[in-house]
Amino acid sequence: MSLATVFILMMTIFLVTSLFLFKHSSDQVVTQLQEKVDISVYFKEGSAEADILGVREEITKMPEVKDVKYVSQDEALKDFMEKHKDNPVLIQSLQEIGTNPLLASLNIRAVGATQYAAVANYLETAPFKDLFEKVDYYQRKSVIERIFSISSAINRTGLFVSLLLALVSFLVAFNQVRMAIYNAREEISIQRLVGASNWFIRGPFLIQGIISGIIATVITCLLFVPILLLLNPKIEALFPSLGVLQFFFNNFFIILLIQLATGLFLGVASSLIAMRKYLEV
Amino acid sequence: MIKFEKVTKIYQGNKTGANKTCALEDVSFGVKEKEFISLVGKSGAGKTTLFRLLMGEERPDSGRILFDSVDVQKIKKSNLPYLRRRVGTVFQDYKLLNSKTAYENIAYALEVIGASDEEIKKNVNEVLNIVGLPDKGNNFPMELSGGEKQRVAIARALIHRPEVILADEPTGNLDPYNSSDIIQLLLKINELGTTVILATHNKDVVNNLGKRVITMEEGRLVRDEANGRFII
Numbered sequence: 001m002s003l004a005t006v007f008i009l010m011m012t013i014f015l016v017t018s019l020f021l022f023k024h025s026s027d028q029v030v031t032q033l034q035e036k037v038d039i040s041v042y043f044k045e046g047s048a049e050a051d052i053l054g055v056r057e058e059i060t061k062m063p064e065v066k067d068v069k070y071v072s073q074d075e076a077l078k079d080f081m082e083k084h085k086d087n088p089v090l091i092q093s094l095q096e097i098g099t100n101p102l103l104a105s106l107n108i109r110a111v112g113a114t115q116y117a118a119v120a121n122y123l124e125t126a127p128f129k130d131l132f133e134k135v136d137y138y139q140r141k142s143v144i145e146r147i148f149s150i151s152s153a154i155n156r157t158g159l160f161v162s163l164l165l166a167l168v169s170f171l172v173a174f175n176q177v178r179m180a181i182y183n184a185r186e187e188i189s190i191q192r193l194v195g196a197s198n199w200f201i202r203g204p205f206l207i208q209g210i211i212s213g214i215i216a217t218v219i220t221c222l223l224f225v226p227i228l229l230l231l232n233p234k235i236e237a238l239f240p241s242l243g244v245l246q247f248f249f250n251n252f253f254i255i256l257l258i259q260l261a262t263g264l265f266l267g268v269a270s271s272l273i274a275m276r277k278y279l280e281v
Numbered sequence: 282m283i284k285f286e287k288v289t290k291i292y293q294g295n296k297t298g299a300n301k302t303c304a305l306e307d308v309s310f311g312v313k314e315k316e317f318i319s320l321v322g323k324s325g326a327g328k329t330t331l332f333r334l335l336m337g338e339e340r341p342d343s344g345r346i347l348f349d350s351v352d353v354q355k356i357k358k359s360n361l362p363y364l365r366r367r368v369g370t371v372f373q374d375y376k377l378l379n380s381k382t383a384y385e386n387i388a389y390a391l392e393v394i395g396a397s398d399e400e401i402k403k404n405v406n407e408v409l410n411i412v413g414l415p416d417k418g419n420n421f422p423m424e425l426s427g428g429e430k431q432r433v434a435i436a437r438a439l440i441h442r443p444e445v446i447l448a449d450e451p452t453g454n455l456d457p458y459n460s461s462d463i464i465q466l467l468l469k470i471n472e473l474g475t476t477v478i479l480a481t482h483n484k485d486v487v488n489n490l491g492k493r494v495i496t497m498e499e500g501r502l503v504r505d506e507a508n509g510r511f512i513i
């Protein structure tokens with residue numbers, strides 16, 4: 001068994017595992033962000049509450065809409081005061097204005113994240129759009145879309161590099177078995193001479209592949225724990241609710257299975273193909 | 282016991298079919314149980330090809346080879362090891378593993394078929410006695426003379442109690458004294474009931490044997506005499 005084979009297998013397994021963890025994390029970030037999405041429709045000052053409630057009824061009828069919350073001017077003011085109660089300057093300036101500058105609004109939540117576009121489209125062309133002061137949606141949308149595209153680009157790149165590494169490790173392992181067969185050619189010819197069964201002759205080369213895969217898996221798995229422990233505080237600082245470390249330990253056996261499957265598949269497949277090509281029995 | 286029926290073997294050479302060599306052409310003969318046959322002919326006459334075909338290492342282009350009325354050509358690849366256990370082989374270059382002692386080289390043939398340690402010990406010591414090397418079991422091939430190495434190889438060939446021993450130039454690397462010893466050993470094995478087919482260039486060996494001689498020439502069987510002599 002060669003160091004090069006184990007090392008390249010380790011790199012492949014490492015990357016596959018990282019990809020698995022990243023996929024989970026990015027999915028979670030996107031979901032979390034999507035849950036925060038809503039569309040806020042602000043009504044022009046002086047809009048009658050009856051009109052606003054009428055609009056609410058219309059919007060609620062859309063199949064894409066989950067719920068619509070009406071926030072009146074008074075409620076908006078109350079929320080604002082509550083939110084900024086520690087900021088006396090803001091409160092004071094609000095009192096100086098004397099009137100309520102905040103607008104009444106409808107907060108619309110769609111059934112799924114993908115349906116916001118349809119809702120936004122509808123609002124743009126709705127007959128009652130003259131009542132709207134502004135529709136607040138587009139800013140968040142671009143952030144979400146950007147994160148989505150970045151994460152899927154990273155996933156794609158990761159998958160591509162994983163496949164590339166898998167190919168390289170396959171070739172390295174393949175070459176190792178090929179050399180082993182070449183080195184043992186004398187013994188193999190004698191084994192055949194004395195009537196060793198075909199699997200007796202092939203066995204050692206197959207086991208070599210299996211052992212390479214297992215050793216690479218074990219080392220990678222052991223390496224992953226300290227690396228995650230070390231990186232976790234930094235990840236937590238960036239995305240507090242991600243819980244990569246917890247995800248890793250909760251799904252430890254699935255991850256181990258993925259690693260073992262990658263290692264064994266590459267080790268065994270390369271041995272089998274090298275034997276088929278170079279080991280005549 | 283063994284029957285070659287109109288066997289032809291052509292080596293194709295390169296892909297275009299140039300350098301085609303006809304190693305065997307329409308060869309037919311039979312071997313009875315407990316027979317001792319000398320196979321003579323120049324290098325390239327087809328002696329080794331004959332052995333390889335009988336071992337199932339190669340397939341004839343036409344004709345067939347029967348071993349105990351089983352068509353060797355039709356034996357599945359996975360069953361070939363069982364045929365090889367019934368046929369012992371001895372070569373000019375001994376084909377011993379230098380990293381193993383004489384004892385281990387012989388034991389290896391039993392290990393590969395999964396024999397027990399006791400079985401191995403009993404059988405290996407027995408064949409070491411038969412070939413006259415009871416004290417050399419712990420020596421490595423490097424520490425043995427050519428004649429002794431060939432005895433170890435014969436011991437290994439005997440360990441499966443084969444029905445046939447194929448000896449391909451077993452005396453090719455040996456001096457006349459050792460050659461004579463090896464031939465005597467093969468005769469002894471033959472007397473114990475094993476069929477022996479001996480391929481050789483050695484004129485004296487063949488003439489002193491007074492056994493059946495098959496002469497090959499350029500892939501053809503040209504002479505088959507019951508009490509033959511070496512004539513090329």
